[in-house]
Amino acid sequence: THDGTSCRITDERTAQCATTHSPCDVYIDYNEDEVELWDITDRTAPVRLSVTPYDGSEYTHSGWWTEDMRYALIHDELDEQRNGHNTRVYVLDLNNLAAPQIVEVWNGPTRAIDHNGYTLGDKYYMSNYRRGLTILDVTNPTDVTQQTFFDTFPSSDSAAFNGAWGTYPYLPSGNI
Numbered sequence: 001t002h003d004g005t006s007c008r009i010t011d012e013r014t015a016q017c018a019t020t021h022s023p024c025d026v027y028i029d030y031n032e033d034e035v036e037l038w039d040i041t042d043r044t045a046p047v048r049l050s051v052t053p054y055d056g057s058e059y060t061h062s063g064w065w066t067e068d069m070r071y072a073l074i075h076d077e078l079d080e081q082r083n084g085h086n087t088r089v090y091v092l093d094l095n096n097l098a099a100p101q102i103v104e105v106w107n108g109p110t111r112a113i114d115h116n117g118y119t120l121g122d123k124y125y126m127s128n129y130r131r132g133l134t135i136l137d138v139t140n141p142t143d144v145t146q147q148t149f150f151d152t153f154p155s156s157d158s159a160a161f162n163g164a165w166g167t168y169p170y171l172p173s174g175n176i
Contacts, residue, residue: 003062004029006040007069016097018047028072033057035074037097049097054090058082064118070094071141073124075114080159087114087128091141106136106144110157120169125176127164130156
């Protein structure tokens with residue numbers, strides 16, 4: 001595990017978790033070359049629900065779930081450098097916890113590396129290293145669009161590890 005996050009599933013998907021786990025605490029494990037889902041409701045006996053690799057994986061690093069917990073966004077920290085494409089964010093459909101599927105790939109306008117993102121409402125706030133802060137509209141997670149960005153490293157948008165490392169939209173002040 002490099003990074004991970006957990007969410008509490010309270011809808012019909014709890015039937016896909018271990019017996020009697022309703023609600024079900026699901027750990028999303030961004031695990032270097034794949035995403036693993038774990039039922040961690042019983043912390044002493046976690047149960048792996050699924051393993052999801054994806055094409056072009058170089059270093060599955062981090063991500064976050066949408067507010068309805070039906071999708072997870074995935075950051076691959078090395079795919080821009082090693083595969084030579086622009087910023088790429090993958091969207092994983094979590095409706096089937098045993099067999100989640102990549103349903104969307106958002107491609108940004110630059111090669112800046114995507115990193116650490118968080119969902120607040122229908123917006124996804126992610127650090128984009130040399131590009132700065134990028135805010136995606138995830139109202140429809142199968143059709144992600146850029147809402148805006150704020151360049152914090154104006155001298156370059158290349159695939160390198162300096163610039164904005166993290167963003168955090170949950171401060172009481174409303175500041176990011």
